[in-house]
Amino acid sequence: MSSQRFTRLRAAVAALVLCLGAGGTLIAHAQNAPAPGGVNAGRQAAEERKAVFKLIGSNFRSVGALLKDGAQYDAANATKRIERVNFLAGLLNETFSDASNLGEPDTKAKPDIWTHREDFDKKLKEFQDHLVTLVAVNDKEKGLTEPFKVALSAVAQDCKSCHDSYRVK
Ligand code: HEC
Numbered sequence: 001m002s003s004q005r006f007t008r009l010r011a012a013v014a015a016l017v018l019c020l021g022a023g024g025t026l027i028a029h030a031q032n033a034p035a036p037g038g039v040n041a042g043r044q045a046a047e048e049r050k051a052v053f054k055l056i057g058s059n060f061r062s063v064g065a066l067l068k069d070g071a072q073y074d075a076a077n078a079t080k081r082i083e084r085v086n087f088l089a090g091l092l093n094e095t096f097s098d099a100s101n102l103g104e105p106d107t108k109a110k111p112d113i114w115t116h117r118e119d120f121d122k123k124l125k126e127f128q129d130h131l132v133t134l135v136a137v138n139d140k141e142k143g144l145t146e147p148f149k150v151a152l153s154a155v156a157q158d159c160k161s162c163h164d165s166y167r168v169k
Contacts, residue, residue, distance in 0.1 A: 041097070041099050042097065042098075042099030042100045042101070042102060043100075043102065043106070045094065045095045045096070045097045045099065045100035046095070046100040046102050046106060046107045046109070048091075048095045049092070049095035049096065049100065049107070049109065050107070052088050052091050052092060052095060055084070055088055056085050056088050056089065059081045059084045059085050059088070060081065060085050060155075060159070062077060062078075062081060063078055063081045063082055063085070063152065064152075064156050064159075066078065066144060066149075066152060067149065067152060067153060067156060071144065073143055073144040075142050075143075078138060079138060079139070082131070082134055082135055082138050083135060085131060085155075086128075086131040086132065086134070086135050089127060089128050089131050090128060092124060092128075093124065096109070096113060096120070096124075098114060101113070101114045104168060108167050108168040109166065109167065109168075110165075110166050110167065110168055112165070112166060113166050119165075120162075120165075120166060123158065123161065123162045123165070123166075124162070126158060127155065127158040127159075127162065130151070130154040130155045130158055131155055133151050133154070134151040134152060134154070134155050137150075137151040138151070
């Protein structure tokens with residue numbers, strides 16, 4: 001085979017692979033399209049939920065630790081983390097769609113969430129409200145003051161209270 005023909009052949013194969021790849025992506029995308037109440041929409045919401053909580057957990061760790069004796073307050077870190085958790089918490093509502101009630105082992109979210117929707121939504125809203133307060137108090141206090149600790153405790157309590165009721169141990 002001449003090197004020119006070989007190059008052309010390689011280009012054709014590459015183009016074919018690209019087309020197949022793009023086709024595969026399109027098909028996968030169509031299957032994941034948020035069909036209302038569809039299984040895949042629910043799975044996607046549950047995956048997002050776990051990812052968001054994972055980020056909430058890792059960002060809140062060093063902030064929650066400020067409630068321990070002898071903790072050192074670092075304004076840059078505390079502010080960055082608190083603002084992130086505040087933003088992430090706002091993403092949670094849509095990740096608890098009805099279709100995302102998958103049951104174990106896919107999720108640790110208890111089915112009670114969907115049978116006690118009003119109570120769950122109230123807990124989620126309180127958590128979000130307490131985070132807005134924490135952002136404001138932190139901006140004002142910029143230190144381990146009493147008002148800061150009170151606002152932080154409220155958020156930490158929300159994590160525990162919701163997990164006690166609505167997360168599988
Ligand atoms: C309104 C209820 C609620 C609040 C408030 C809440 N959580 Fe959760 N959390 C859940 C539920 C439900 C799950 C299980 C999600 C799943 O598996 O689908 C969860 C899961 C998690 C996970 C496990 C993520 C994973 O899959 O690895 C972490 C970490 C976490 N939460 C941290 C926190 C922290 C930290 C706070 C407070 C700053 C908090 N949560 C506040 C309900 C809540």
